[in-house]
Amino acid sequence: MKKTILFLLCFPLLAGCGVKREYVRMRDQLDYLETSQKKMETQMTLMDSLLRAQTDITYQLNAEMRTRWGSLNERMMSMDQQYEDQQSRTMTQALPLGASKPDSKGIAPPAPPDKPKDNGSKPDPKQLYDTAYLDITRGNYDLAISGFREFLKLYPSSSLADNSQYWIGEGYYAQKKYQEALAEFQKVLALYPHQDKAAAAYYKSGLCYKELGQTPGARESWQTLIKNFPRSPEAGLAQDRIKELP
Amino acid sequence: MNNKKNFKHIFTGLSFLFLTSLVAAQTDVYLKLSTSERRPIELVVTSIQAQGKIPQETVARVKEIVDVLSDDLAFSLYFQLTEPPDSDPGYGFKKGQVLAGSWQLLGAKMLLIPELRSDKKQDHLKVRIYDLGVGRDIFAKEIIVDHSRGQAHRICDQIIKALTGENGVASTKIAFCQKNGQHKELSLLDYDGYNLQKLTALNTINLSPDWSPDGGKLAFISFQRNRTEIYSLDMKAWKLQAISQVEGLNTSPAWSPDGKKMALTLSRDGNAEIYLYTLDSRSLQRLTNSWAIDCSPGWSPNGRELVFTSDRPGSPQIYLMDADGSNLRRLTYQGNYNTSPVWSPKGDKIAFVSRINGFFQICAMNVTGDGYVQLTYEGDNEDPSWSPDGLHLAFSSNRTGSSQLWLMHWEGSGQKAVTNLGGALMPAWSPFLPIP
Numbered sequence: 001m002k003k004t005i006l007f008l009l010c011f012p013l014l015a016g017c018g019v020k021r022e023y024v025r026m027r028d029q030l031d032y033l034e035t036s037q038k039k040m041e042t043q044m045t046l047m048d049s050l051l052r053a054q055t056d057i058t059y060q061l062n063a064e065m066r067t068r069w070g071s072l073n074e075r076m077m078s079m080d081q082q083y084e085d086q087q088s089r090t091m092t093q094a095l096p097l098g099a100s101k102p103d104s105k106g107i108a109p110p111a112p113p114d115k116p117k118d119n120g121s122k123p124d125p126k127q128l129y130d131t132a133y134l135d136i137t138r139g140n141y142d143l144a145i146s147g148f149r150e151f152l153k154l155y156p157s158s159s160l161a162d163n164s165q166y167w168i169g170e171g172y173y174a175q176k177k178y179q180e181a182l183a184e185f186q187k188v189l190a191l192y193p194h195q196d197k198a199a200a201a202y203y204k205s206g207l208c209y210k211e212l213g214q215t216p217g218a219r220e221s222w223q224t225l226i227k228n229f230p231r232s233p234e235a236g237l238a239q240d241r242i243k244e245l246p
Numbered sequence: 247m248n249n250k251k252n253f254k255h256i257f258t259g260l261s262f263l264f265l266t267s268l269v270a271a272q273t274d275v276y277l278k279l280s281t282s283e284r285r286p287i288e289l290v291v292t293s294i295q296a297q298g299k300i301p302q303e304t305v306a307r308v309k310e311i312v313d314v315l316s317d318d319l320a321f322s323l324y325f326q327l328t329e330p331p332d333s334d335p336g337y338g339f340k341k342g343q344v345l346a347g348s349w350q351l352l353g354a355k356m357l358l359i360p361e362l363r364s365d366k367k368q369d370h371l372k373v374r375i376y377d378l379g380v381g382r383d384i385f386a387k388e389i390i391v392d393h394s395r396g397q398a399h400r401i402c403d404q405i406i407k408a409l410t411g412e413n414g415v416a417s418t419k420i421a422f423c424q425k426n427g428q429h430k431e432l433s434l435l436d437y438d439g440y441n442l443q444k445l446t447a448l449n450t451i452n453l454s455p456d457w458s459p460d461g462g463k464l465a466f467i468s469f470q471r472n473r474t475e476i477y478s479l480d481m482k483a484w485k486l487q488a489i490s491q492v493e494g495l496n497t498s499p500a501w502s503p504d505g506k507k508m509a510l511t512l513s514r515d516g517n518a519e520i521y522l523y524t525l526d527s528r529s530l531q532r533l534t535n536s537w538a539i540d541c542s543p544g545w546s547p548n549g550r551e552l553v554f555t556s557d558r559p560g561s562p563q564i565y566l567m568d569a570d571g572s573n574l575r576r577l578t579y580q581g582n583y584n585t586s587p588v589w590s591p592k593g594d595k596i597a598f599v600s601r602i603n604g605f606f607q608i609c610a611m612n613v614t615g616d617g618y619v620q621l622t623y624e625g626d627n628e629d630p631s632w633s634p635d636g637l638h639l640a641f642s643s644n645r646t647g648s649s650q651l652w653l654m655h656w657e658g659s660g661q662k663a664v665t666n667l668g669g670a671l672m673p674a675w676s677p678f679l680p681i682p
Contacts, residue, residue, distance in 0.1 A: 044347075126614075129614075130612070130614040130616075133613070133614055134593060134594055134613070134614070136548070136550070137546050137547065137548055137550075137551065137589075137593035137594070137613055138547065138548065138592070138593040138594075139547070139548035139593075166573070170550070170568070170573075174548065174550050197573070199572070200568070200572040200573035203570075203572040204568075204572060207570065233534065233535060233536070233567075233571065233572070233574050234571075234572045236535040237532075237533075237535070237570070237571045237572060240531070240532065
């Protein structure tokens, strides 16, 4: 009986101890949870910024892929075009004069294009020319020369062909490669003798000769210029230059 | 256990891949800044992070320097500045650490964090550029604050150089003609209109300043002897030297990009023609020869071509020619009055003055003859001059009543007056100047 009373008396105390321990444990757990949550938050912020960075990269990669895919596509189309051109050329050459259709034995000859496909795969001529000229103004002479050469290859009969040929000469002249420059200016005179760059090409040829120490060549270039284009601004300049020759 | 190990390996592998891609991305971001299709970087300049106890006065004075830096960065076109929330100075930081997410919520890609600490005599300002994408500083520079605007300009240029590889214009200057009663004297300003300095006191009319490419000299026209003559002012030795004093007009000096020659307009042979003056040999070579007026030459950045004004078609128009006078071609066909051409240092554009509906306006076009665009619309706007990075233009405008200097970006945006003087005209934006 005494034991029971003692137990009953101690029970709240013991229970109290239990509750307190439970409380301490719960508080610890709460602390732990709180710390974990903070850690999680930090990690979330970090992950968030990493994710954003990753998204950026993905976008950039996508954009790059699209650009590359686009240019690859263009190149493939251009190769297709070249192949078709080649095929049709071979066919035409193989055909005897007057023959209407080859005996194809089931293989159809390439269908004639609806409209000339020439420009389909080529860069825009104005853009190609402008880019090369901008390279001249920026002093990227080698780039400019290859740009103008590309232009001449693709558009040899363009009204800007003589200009392109002139700027190739100028690209060499700016780099003090006078021998190469002279050859290019001479090409302007040989290929486009009556177009707008001719007078300037005569004048520049004379300057190249002078730089190369070939006075007779310089004199002859300038005299021809004065004779052929007497009213050009270059003719006036040439007269001044001839006076300076030894 | 095995599974855990495997997971750990996979995780390590993934983290490695992730980090490598971050490194790759980081290079990409910084390179992207310098491409022609410039996309400005979203930047937030945070509040000053004071290390320890620093008097509010000091913080306020350092804030002025940070504000100059912010203005420079915003004007540069490399950055787009977003304001941090005013209400909470501690926003986005926790125990000194950057909370990236909070800033990214504002749309920021980078932070400029000014950190201030003081010792007994000096205030030290550390400027950090923190990339939120990679979570670390990509630029840091500490200075002892001297409270000069030049200090902020220099940091701006260093940031732009570090992030883009390009030179910034924050430390450049603008020379111009300042009206002083009947006289016009040359003066100098920081590019943002501060720090006015007088350059001449010749008590006459001085016009058309033009910088030598090394920034050491200014060529200009002076009426000292009651006629137009060209002089050069050495700004280190403060020495004046006569360049051209021939009979008739001596105007529009333009220094060649290699500094060895000067294109000039002279009328010694009857009418105004363009000449090439070689400084060493003091020899003159005539480049144009027509009955018309040929004037105001400007150089292409490679020094091989000249742009100039000629009225040979009956009204003034812009022409191009090779720097030896050959290969002449007309550039402008729009309107009947185009003059004062200047070639962009980037090589691609030419800015000029066009008379539109009776007013002078700044226009620009591609050197390839297309892309014509009108840049100004109010009042008369004249004398365009490119910044050395080709991203901005200085010009004079009377839109507010008197002629003042104005700046704008290359496509016409961001127009702002930088002077409020009795009269300011003919700005000449300096080249990149050596840091003193």
